[in-house]
Amino acid sequence: MKIKLDINPTITEDTISIKSAEMTDDIEKIIRCIEAVNTADILNGRKDETIYRISLKDVHRFFIEDKVMRMQTSENTFSIDKRLYEVEELTGVDFIKISKSEIVNIHFLDHLSMTPSGQIKIYMTNGEFTYSSRRYLKTIKERLSL
Template sequence: MKIQLTINDELTSTEVHIHTPQYTEKIEKMMHVLQTIQTPTTIDGYVEQTIHFVPVQDIYAVYAEGAKVYIQTNEDEFEVKRKLYEVEDLFAHDFVRVNKSTLIHLQKLVSIQMGKLGTTEAVLSNGVSIHISRKYMKELKQKLGIGRDGV
């Protein structure tokens, strides 16, 4: 891999260009790392007419209920004025989707419990259990680096 840095004082922002003969998993990981550098550290959460700036590290889960999206911290719950997929894209490095309507913060995950009849639950550090859909289990394992698909 060849790395080149060009400093141009006429630019107003940093640009990263990747030139590659093919799209590989390494390229995808590199792009992911570069995108996470720009990840915000807070998100705006609403309770009635008050806007709170919630630190991402305080969020345990993000879920959609009807047309609304909520973030859960250890003590509070806030409405978010974004779609679930927008929050997922914004915080792709820290969160993973575990079912159709829920994202969990990877740093808040304590264990994965395999239940009878094929049910699987994510247990968060605040004691909350969230159902993991089979559809999203592979991505969760990949993000955690576990199982056959983990590395």
Template sequence: MKIQVEIDETLETKEVWIRSNVWDKEVQQLLDRLQEEKRVYFAGMDKETRHIFRPDDIIYLYTMDKTVMAKTKEGTFQMKERLYELEQQLPDSQFVRLSKSAIANLDELKQFEASFHGSLCVYFRSGEKEYVSRKYVNGIKEKIRWKGKG
């Protein structure tokens, strides 16, 4: 894919052009990404302090004792939203569901390892790990353009 940026001081608004010889999945994904209107900031609690962070700061989200927690580069924070609500507000191209109780930032993944019963164990750059339910393995493979066997 070729990317060009042109600065034209005579323009009053930003314009984005997608040029292709065919309308395919990649063109649609680019269009979808440009049209995403996801929340820019999140807030989580650590004891009595409310912390504000961006989606890029999130390593992964998980549930613990019916409470949603956000593991970030700055610490772990309790969220008031439910996991599915946060999933809807996160950039789809950057986050992936690992299981019924976890969502990961693809930019923070380091490696995968085969686990019991066809599931995967995912390791984060932070050194932590989570397990991927079999139900969500194909979704991850699609998002990271998995190559190879299995």
């Protein structure tokens, strides 16, 4: 794979171009990494009447609970004013959608186990666990190279 960089002060907008005979796993990884550069780094989280600025790197998971979007860190759980698809667009390659109501940070995964029903039980580094849905099993296996 060749990389070509053209630094030119007359260019007004940065552009990335990938040329390939076919879409490969490596190209998909490169695209995800590039997309991650354009993600938001800070989200506003609400706890009671106080708003906190939370860095995405500190978020363990996003999930829907009682029809409210939640954001969990190692110390607290906050509500946020976004929908799951908006969060998914913001999170980039460090996060993976495991069900229709939850996204987890892969850096806070401790270990996984399969359940008899075909789900993946996901243990987080903070001692909590959650379950993936079978619908997302293939995506999870691909992203985590299982």
